[in-house]
Amino acid sequence: MFDAEPRPETWPEIHEERQANRFAAALLMPDCAVKDMVSAELSPAQMARRFGVSVEAMDIRLQKLGLYSAPARRQNQLRS
Numbered sequence: 001m002f003d004a005e006p007r008p009e010t011w012p013e014i015h016e017e018r019q020a021n022r023f024a025a026a027l028l029m030p031d032c033a034v035k036d037m038v039s040a041e042l043s044p045a046q047m048a049r050r051f052g053v054s055v056e057a058m059d060i061r062l063q064k065l066g067l068y069s070a071p072a073r074r075q076n077q078l079r080s
Contacts, residue, residue: 022064028053029061038067 009017029051037047048058062068 025057025061025064029058031065034061034065034067038062044068 029047033051034047037050042050044058044062045055047062048055051058053061059068
């Protein structure tokens with residue numbers, strides 16, 4: 001029977017979810033393609049549309065690849 005009580009997530013579950021998120025990001029937004037789009041000066045919103053992902057997911061991927069700085073994110077500009 002279904003248990004309606006939410007249970008706290010354990011560390012292994014959180015770790016597995018993070019691994020799955022990293023895998024999905026690499027699959028959907030390959031680093032070489034992202035870097036090519038950055039070189040072509042596409043905006044994060046344009047890249048997100050091309051990859052079929054949310055702008056938030058694109059922002060996170062750019063951050064993880066070291067292509068987006070915090071001040072630049074506020075201005076929606078990429079580091080060169």
